[in-house]
Amino acid sequence: MSTIRHVLIAGGTHGNELVGVHAIRKFQRNPELVRRSSFETTTILANPEAVAAGRRYVDQDLNRAFASGGEGTRELRRAQKLRAEYGAQGRAPADFIIDQHGTTSNAGLMLILDNLDPFTLALAAHLCRVQPAVKLYSSAASGRSHDSLRSLAPYRIGIEVGPVAHGTLHAELFQQDEALVYAILDYLEARNLGAAPAPKTTLTLYQYVGAADYPRDERGELRAMVHPALQFRDYEPLAPGDPMFLSFDGETLPYEGPSTVYPVFINEAAYYEKGVAMCLTERQQIEV
Numbered sequence: 001m002s003t004i005r006h007v008l009i010a011g012g013t014h015g016n017e018l019v020g021v022h023a024i025r026k027f028q029r030n031p032e033l034v035r036r037s038s039f040e041t042t043t044i045l046a047n048p049e050a051v052a053a054g055r056r057y058v059d060q061d062l063n064r065a066f067a068s069g070g071e072g073t074r075e076l077r078r079a080q081k082l083r084a085e086y087g088a089q090g091r092a093p094a095d096f097i098i099d100q101h102g103t104t105s106n107a108g109l110m111l112i113l114d115n116l117d118p119f120t121l122a123l124a125a126h127l128c129r130v131q132p133a134v135k136l137y138s139s140a141a142s143g144r145s146h147d148s149l150r151s152l153a154p155y156r157i158g159i160e161v162g163p164v165a166h167g168t169l170h171a172e173l174f175q176q177d178e179a180l181v182y183a184i185l186d187y188l189e190a191r192n193l194g195a196a197p198a199p200k201t202t203l204t205l206y207q208y209v210g211a212a213d214y215p216r217d218e219r220g221e222l223r224a225m226v227h228p229a230l231q232f233r234d235y236e237p238l239a240p241g242d243p244m245f246l247s248f249d250g251e252t253l254p255y256e257g258p259s260t261v262y263p264v265f266i267n268e269a270a271y272y273e274k275g276v277a278m279c280l281t282e283r284q285q286i287e288v
């Protein structure tokens with residue numbers, strides 16, 4: 001990979017995820033915090049109309065709006081505008097995108113890796129050394145590589161922090177998110193200057209293998225909730241037969257998959273409308 005010349009830091013891709021929104025506002029008040037000598041840094045509120053409305057989106061999820069060329073909604077138009085600015089053929093193409101999110105699930109400090117190329121893995125390894133609480137989630141198998149804001153750049157990372165209610169801030173998570181952004185910028189700077197550390201290590205990766213919806217009746221109404229034994233147990237093993245959902249009558253519904261999985265985004269508020277109760281992952285160790 002060649003030199004990184006332009007880094008785009010986004011927040012407010014989902015307008016009610018306030019950690020990223022206020023991180024961007026802080027960076028815009030204090031641009032020296034994100035300025036580095038070897039590349040340009042741009043900071044944006046990705047969906048300012050949704051931020052102003054205090055909602056995830058106005059017409060549709062911006063972070064699913066980048067695959068279509070359509071302009072039928074506000075978010076599709078915004079996606080086109082962002083592509084014209086920061087996409088590969090844009091006015092100021094971004095080489096690297098950091099996109100900040102928040103989740104009601106117990107994600108802790110999660111890095112979303114869309115690509116598992118050596119550069120991204122070396123960066124992830126560095127961030128795990130700097131902040132051992134970091135968890136690595138690979139969305140490579142989710143089929144989502146082209147519709148997100150991050151997909152505008154060849155290299156990118158998503159930051160998810162949680163649990164934090166949408167529409168609220170969380171001071172500790174804000175500080176951890178902010179520290180991760182600086183650590184990414186510092187790493188990119190060191191790499192551009194030929195000084196990036198790269199000791200060998202083993203990474204634990206939570207690799208997306210599928211999503212699980214809530215049990216629903218024939219009309220699509222929920223029949224059950226996330227089981228109390230699973231709530232906030234992101235990254236922990238869920239074996240066949242383990243409690244997964246609790247019906248409104250108090251009946252425990254077990255996980256019926258063929259093998260142990262490691263759920264993440266458990267009970268994420270914004271995923272109810274997507275028919276996703278949690279994402280299922282496989283836990284992998286990889287040498288980098």
Ligand SMILES: [Zn+2]
Nearest residue numbers: 014017101102
């Ligand atoms: Zn989000």
